[in-house]
Amino acid sequence: MNQFLRFSVAAAALAAATFSASAENVMRWGSQRDILSLDPYSYGSSFTISVLNHVYEGLVRYDDKLQIAPALAESWEVVSPTLWRFHLRKGVTFHNGDPFSADDVIASFTRVSDPASPLRGNLPAYKGAKKIDDHTVEITTTPNYPLLLNDLTNIVMLDKKWLVENHAEAPTDAGKGVEGYATTHANGTGPFKVVSRRPDAETVFEVNKAWWDKPRHNIDKIVFTPITSSATRVAALLSGEIDFTNEAPLQDIPRLRATPDVKILASNELRTAFFLFNRKDKLVASDVTDKNPLNDLKVRQAMYEALDLDALQKKVMRGLSRATGSMVAPAIPGYTEAMDQRPSHDPESAKKLLAEAGYPDGFSFSLVCDNDSYVNEEEICQAATAMWARVGLKADLDVGPTSLQTAKFESGKFDVGILGWANEPMIDSYSILVQVAHSKTGTSGVFNWGSWSYPEVDGLIDAAGQELDRAKRLALQSDALLKIKSDVAFMPLHQQPMVWATGPKVESMVQLSDNKPRLWMARMK
CATH class of the missing domain: 3.90.76.10 (Dipeptide-binding Protein; Domain 1)
Incomplete structure (x- = not known):
């Protein structure tokens, strides 16, 4: 069933349900993607x-x-x-x-x-x-x-x-x-309970009247509908078929702002999007078969210099992201201004670095990206592919839904990819350090998908994890972040924008910098 037809069927069912229970306050939430599991x-x-x-x-x-x-x-x-x-x-x-x-x-x-x-x-x-x-x-x-x-x-x-x-x-x-069983069934203590679920179509939540806390919301039911098409999602908001989307398309913000009774909530979230590298002995898909060029610092520097981050910010992100050289946002403890310095866009320098590394004609590699995970991710990857091509780097772009691409990242079947990290739930730079930057050992390095390893950085992270003095702990974490920055272990792009939109039936909505909707704090009119 195509996206439009699936949404139309869901909308018709929703309309019938709403008519039969008109006294209910129903929050109809349209999202770009579905949840991965219950x-x-x-x-x-x-x-x-x-x-x-x-x-x-x-x-x-x-x-x-x-x-x-x-x-x-x-x-x-x-x-x-x-x-x-x-x-x-x-x-x-x-x-x-x-x-x-x-x-x-x-x-x-x-x-x-x-x-x-x-x-x-x-x-x-x-x-x-x-x-x-x-x-x-x-x-x-x-x-x-x-x-x-x-x-x-x-x-x-x-x-x-x-x-x-x-x-x-x-x-x-x-x-x-x-x-x-827990994949398709739920049993929590929270403000809402799951009453039905159809993956990729609709999940319905009803208020938990036995919730231990005093509700701030007045919502009786939440109908969560994934609508992957941006145009369809906007049309659904404007027609009143949904009341809220946590992923309003950047290109449609002027139109939405100009629409009566539609409210835009926009800011930059804590999440930093960055390119990461597969650092194993050989690449997954490349014309270089005897070694991994990405293990050469000059290659990684060249790839970063080939990217025009200002152009990505202005054109792809519609001027709403915050271009950065840092792996963490300024609001995240451990951030320093020195982290925000980033290389200038310099294709000629990038070509020279590639030649010095032994790749005057560049090389090919796979670029794995999602199309439903981060804001305008597919467009970012398309633009980066074109920028890299200008210096001889040939990215074989592989774009697909998170449900398919996650397995490739977890199994290391990628050469270059994008990851976004908000440092949640810690809201502290120790999060990205211990889960992404640390070598894969025990509970550390769970998201170390490319098998990179920096023993000196591991030592700093481990020391930070046992330091109760906050100033000393953050100094250790800042040092670790600066060391992986100097080695171009990753290529930070930006803190991505978060743009929510609500329709006329929504009275209030709480938006925090972690970009997590909290509908138990929302109210309907």
Whole structure:
């Protein structure tokens, strides 16, 4: 079924449902992409997790000022350099009526920290958890780890009884196609519960009237519809078929701003988009077969100098992104102004560097990009392909949906690709350092897709992970970021824009710099 027909069928069904329940406040959310799974541990996708945060909750959460606040844990204390004690909220129930207790916390940590869990990297210092009583849990970490609470904002609680009854104790992995009961079913404690799901078509959430917290929202139902076509998504907003999109196309902002009753919420988010390299012994698809040219610093410098970041910012990103040389946004702890320096666009210098490296005629390589993950990613990759071609670098562009491209990245079947990193849930540069820059060891380097390794950088990261003095910790992290910058380990492009749009039925919407919709903070008219 084509995109337009699928959307029309979904819209017709929605119209009928709305007519039969006209008293309901229905938030119709149109997104560029679907979530990867109903399992919140299935993949480290900020977007998937942000949608599932309407269903599942952690021990702590970020409030509307991005400050850590109690959630399923009412309070906590640090018992020793390696031990934290959490006191759980009483009277909380899962959507199926099961009571929330310490057993669920232990089962959740066991599942998310499993070696097969794609989200294990979100708990880099976790060693174990112990039940003290039904409402008290102790968590053991590596010594003096300073960011446990930040990590826990993204580690949600699942119902142990529900997991066992449905043989879902083992983690799933959306990137590797490993599925289970939790892939298609959900049972959280959050403000909304899943009542139906048709992947790539529609997911319906209804308000959880038994939610432990006092609702700020007045929404009875959320109808989440992936609409991959930008034109169709805009048309749906303007016609009133959807009420909200978290991905308004950049090229349509002037038109939307000029439309009565349509409100635009726009800013730059925390996420930095960057090119990354496969650093294995040989490339996946290249006319150079005896070695990997990307392991030569001069080649990486040439590739960066061949990119015109100002042109990408003005033309591809419509002037709304923030071009940068830094792997982290200025708001992320660990950032320094020195990181923002970037090479000038200099094709002649790039050609000279390639010749010095032994590739006067350039070489070919694969460029793997998504078409539904980051803002205008396909257009970025098309523009970069043209820029590289001018210096003799021949990129074989491979564009596809995240559901297909993720497996290529995880298996290392790419030469160059794009990754976007918002440093969530930590909101700290330790996130990108331990998960992306660190060598792949244990829970570190989960997103080290190209097998790069910098032992000196690893040492700085490991030291930062045990430093309680914030100033000293951030100095270590800044040093690590500057070292990978000097070696052009990655090619930062920009902090990407976030543009949301709401229709006339939406009264208020909270937009934070982590770019996560929080509809439990929204209100309908």
